[in-house]
Amino acid sequence: MTQLPIPSHFQPNRVGEVWRVPYQQRSIEAREWARQQQLQPIDRSKPQVALLLIDVQNTFCLPDFELFVGGRSGRGAIEDNVRLTEFIYRNLGEIDQIVATMDTHHLHQIFHPAFWIDREGNHPTPAITTIEPEDVRAGKWRVNPEFNDENIDKLQAYALHYVQQLSDGGKYPLLIWPYHAMLGGIGHALVPAVEEAIFFHGIARNSQAMFSIKGDRTLTENYSALAPEVFTNQFGEPIASKNDSLIQHLLAADKLIIAGQAQSHCVAWTVSDLLEEINAIDPQLARKVYLLADCTSPVVIPGVVDYTAQAEAAYQRFADAGMNIVKSTDDRLFL
Structure with a gap:
């Protein structure tokens, strides 16, 4: 498979910044780009490739925000998103839909x-x-x-x-987490460079991106995009439930590629819940899941906590179950 060139508007040195995406200009450029590269609209009669982006938001991905995921390098999420954005552009013709989850919080929640x-x-x-x-x-x-x-x-x-x-x-x-991903705030928004790539992809392939809210329940954390940490109160009454519609949507893809932040928390728990659903249906379905290991980083708070080992253990468990741990440049992705 021949990868596409990266459009000239992409500036890797701005991935760690906040700026406004010029939608109208990019829409014109994306249509022309699709014509030049002979890209076709998505064809639902063919195997569908979905890209799941977990919480690629300013609050986690930019150094000046509340919960920047620096990993051990100190620049983890920035470096991850450079690779992720390049991956989207180079594979515009292969990715049929992008699904983005968005961590979403209010003031009074149990972890604030x-x-x-x-x-x-x-x-x-x-x-x-x-x-x-x-x-x-x-x-x-x-x-x-x-x-x-x-x-x-x-x-x-x-x-x-x-x-x-x-x-x-x-x-x-x-x-207890710092206030972060506050609904209506700039930290809640997607990283501009990634948002721009999602928009560009949507125009170029005539594909509607899907956005899924998570984490807005007052009385439970929601690391996973698919299920809360706790389902019921002390009386056995439900306080939150699985996101069955998202689960079904993801499992309907013929190939599911996953990236995002943070590897040790929201990514790991989402994939873990997805694996549980897969095992309940057919464990062989794990083989259609590809985890972009170079587009995610673990939570590391210097001198306080380092979840790198937990993240690596989770990914090893996913690999043992049949999921594919790959890099964004891996040729195996679109064979």
Whole structure:
């Protein structure tokens, strides 16, 4: 397969910046580019290739934002997105649809500082505070009564239930995150360079990109794009559910390519949930999943936590299950 040249508007040195995508100009250029490169609109009678981009948003991918995924290199998400954007442009003729998930948060959510207070009434310090079941039982951390004073006892009981569910389920313990991916904020938006590539692809191939919101439930984290960390409250009542429509959409693709941030969290949990769905249907379906290992990085907070080992262990588990771990330049992708 011959890869396409990269359009002249792409500037790798601007991938780490915020700017406005000139949609009208790019739409004209994309139509002309499609003509020059003899690209055809997507043909649903042929095997379909989907590219799933997990949370490629400013909040995770740009150094000046809240949860920049630097990886061990310190520039992880920027370097990943240069490769990812080039991958999209070089393979415009092979990728039929791009699906982008978007982490989406509000002020009062269980993983944000405002939800919790200590004995002195102070909120936890984000990025370094984890809350375990024993912390809640001992009263080290309790639900902020101003969050919901009418049902505070019920909410306090739920908080203990929640962290216990994480512990019992082998999940990461509750980490208090900085406010990030706030709905309506600039951090919530896709990285401009990647957004531009998605738009360009849509015009060039006459393909409608799909965007999926995740993480907006108040009482649970949602690392995975497919399912919440916790499904029910202490009474067994549902608080969130699987995204069955997205699961079905992804599994309908003949080839599914996955990239995004962060490898250790939202990417790993999404792929893990996808693998669970695959195993329930036909384990052989794992072979149609390709993980772009050079377009994702783990969470690393220097001096605090390094999830590189967990990310690598997850990817090894996915490979053992039959998924393909490849680089964005790998010739095997479109054989």
